[in-house]
Each structure stands twice: as C-alpha cells, then as structure tokens.
Amino acid sequence: MSENGTALDTPSQTPQGLPDGTAEPTVPLWFGDRAQAPRYPSADPSPSSWTTPPPVTPPPPPLAPSPQRPRGQWPGLVAVAALTAALASGGTYAAVRAADDGSTTATAASATQSPGTGSASATPGATATTVRQADAANPNWTATAAVVTPSVVAIRLQVQGGAAQGSGVVIDTSGHIVTNNHVVGDAVDGSIEVTLADGRIFTATVAGTDPATDLAVITLTNPPSNLAPIALGDSSTLKVGDPVMAVGNPLGLASTVTTGIVSALNRPVTTSESGGSGENDPFGQQGGQSQNPVVTNAIQTSAAINPGNSGGALVNGSGQLVGINSAIASTGSSAGNIGIGFAIPVNEAKSIADQLIASGKAKHAYLGVMLGDGKATDGSATRAGALVSSVSPNTPAATAGLKENDVIVAINGSPVESSTALIGHIREQTVGGQVTLTILRDGQSVEVPVTLAARPDN
DSSP states (O other): OOOOOOOSSSOOOOSSOEEOSSSOOSSOOSSTTSOOOOOOOOSSOSOOOOOOOOOBOOSSOOOOOOOOOOOOOOOOOOSOBOOEEEESSSSEEEEEEEOTTSOEEEEEEEOOOOOOOOOOOOOOOSSOOOBOOSOTTSOOHHHHHHHHGGGEEEEEEEETTEEEEEEEEEOSTTOEEEEOHHHHTTOOTTOOEEEOTTSOEEEEEEEEEETTTTEEEEEESSOOTTOOOOEEOOGGGOOTTOEEEEEEOGGGOTTEEEEEEEEEEEEEEEEEESSOOOOOOTTSEETTEEOOOEEEEEEEEOSOOOTTOTTOEEEETTSEEEEEEEEEEEOTTOSSOSSOEEEEEHHHHHHHHHHHHHHSSOOOEEOOEEEEEEEEEOSSOEEEEEEEEEEOTTSHHHHHTOOTTOEEEEETTEEOOSHHHHHHHHHHSOTTOEEEEEEEETTEEEEEEEEOEEOTTO
C-alpha cells in the first residue's frame, strides 16, 4: 500500500477501497487457491483452559550473564523497500514487500521440502510451568529452554505434490496443539504426524482452521497422559526490547531454540497468494467469493526464525507463550532469517484456538466500512490513517456514527497509520467487544466508541 494526498483540511485517499476487519484488504491471498483441510469434531468440545499454575524454580542454577551483543536497528519503512519474505513453514514460501505505510505484504510461491529429523531429550511434565527469573532483562535461557522445549512439537504431513513440515505448541493435556493454518491447511487426510520433544510420534487430526488469522488447532490421536502444555503469557504486556526465545522445528531440526528481542509491536503484516486482486465489499466478498487474507498486527522479533518454525512458540524469559511464529522477512537473495521475524500475539491465538476447539471455526469482529489510506489534520498537524470511503448500513460503524471521509488514526489509544493497521487491530478484537476509535473529521479530533459485531460471513 502507499500513502498519498497532502491536503491539510480534508482527507486524501487512494484509488482503491480497502475493508476493515470485516472486509479484507485488496491484495491476493496466499492461501486463496489452497484446498482447506477437512474440519473434524473435537474429542473435547469444551474450550481449552490454558491455565498457568504458580511458577516453580527449575533445577538448573542461574548462569552468569554473557556480555550483551550489540543490537541492530531496522530503519523505519518511510520509502518503498523491496524485500522478500518466507512463511516460516517447511512447505510454503512467500515474497514480501514493505510498503511506505509501514505495513508488510506477503505473496506466496509454492515450494515443498522433505521433512527432516531430530528430537530432544527433555522429559515432558504433566502441567504447564514457568521459570523464576531473578533478572528479567537477562533471562536464564538454559532454564527457560528446559521448561519450554517439551511443549513444542514437530509437525510433518503430506500435501498435494509432496511433503511439508512445521511446528506446533501443546496447549492442554487433552492433546490440542496450536499451529499455523498454512502448516496444516493443505494436509492430505490422515497424514498429520506429530513428534514430541522426547521422540514419541503420534498421529493427529484437524480440530479446526482459521485462514483469516493463519491459525489452526490439531488434536493428537490417543494423547499420552504426560503431555506438557505450555504456560500462557499476556502479549498485551510486551514492550519493545523485551527478551524472547523462539522454539520450533526449523528446516527439520526439531527442538531448536533461538533468542532475540521484541523489535516492534503492532507491525501490520499481510500475507497473500499471488494472483488477481479486486475491490472488496464490507462483508469480505471479492468477485462473488469470500476472501480471507491474513492481516496481523504482529510481534516483530530479532530471534532467528526459518522455514519450519511456523506454528512454533515465541516465549518470554519466564517460559510463557507470547506469540505463535508465522512469517519471516528476507532479502531477495536469501529465503532464510535476516533478523526480522513475525509472530501472532498469544492473546489473539488463544481466542481463536478456544473457538476452534469448541466448534471447529472462529468468529471475527468487524466494523462494516470500506477503507483506503488517507491523511487529515487535527488542527495542528497532519496525520496518516485509515480513510473511511463508505459506511454500510446496519453495521457497527453505522450505529456508532462513522461517516464517509473520516480518517481513523487510533484505536484504544494505539496509533493507526494505514487501513492495513486498522484491519490488524480489529482482527485482534472479540465479537461484542467495545473499542474507541480516534477519528479526524473536519479538522477536529473525535473519540467514537464502537461495539463490534460478528462478521456476517462467519
């Protein structure tokens, strides 16, 4: 996407309309032509508990902190930069460009890779545990890895034309595992194989998939009694610079851990499949068919993420899950890690996973507007935001009084600099939740409360 328009007292807009949380962005879908895996009823119809028991102190003593390495900086995306990115799975690759509105858009190209081998010697426990950290800024990664590794699995499966692989995170003792939709969405029926950290292998079925958020839940067949569900963190408490660890199955190397920091928060990332594009209506219809591109307000991290890490865990220093690793950015000459990885925030992942476990599908919140990128003034400065090009009747936006040519510049106090950013924020919200939009209208800043409803195409 690009920003254009320089009017100080009226918003400017791009030629094409983009939707809000209901309506999907005008980019091709990376999964649009893929056959979705069949949804199977869950053996446990109740939502997962995702409980976190009191923290325990692990046996390994704290290690002396190593000298801190210099941390590189990623300059702001203020001009169009040519990047490529790969979805962090072993079976699908994507191309990504960084737009001058700060968003990241991915376009997929198919590739398959034979699964690798590897296992860890960690022994799973029966319940989720966390690590006590004396110094949050210098975690004991040895202790953290020992606690988290048993909760992360390697996933291998057959897809049309070959084999694929990825990672997953155990979330309860009933055998439910969260992963990415692009890892298991094309699975040949009955082909999903899950390897635990201790080397035990189980088959799994798909409990539910949600292409719109790139999340899925699979269920182990006859799960063992000593599964080690991961401890749940709170992604809303993350701060830029926080230390994090990525755990997964990159390139088939199971139980691999890498560390880094939170490089940015609320980074708008759009993944799409190469192909045609068209204008979407506010209910996600494009060319007569429903489209669900992935739009994420992602956690950006410097922890090394590579193909095969998709669906794996991003954890904090205490071993709590804060994100599900999903995509990476890379230069045109490299399909591997360059220190820019993206993860779906755990608060969004938990909400979707609970719905998938309960019913096999997820509901999404929406506003009911057509969007573009625009700029407007608040009387003292010009700001970029999501331009409302039209409001559909009988929608949350219409009820709240949003008007054509409003420019939305914040949601719940978080800046919104483009239509893609607004879509990502809306995707994080729950149906029935209330948000406060900051809009610029006629040179004035106005706060507008909106109660979100379920998108009609759910």
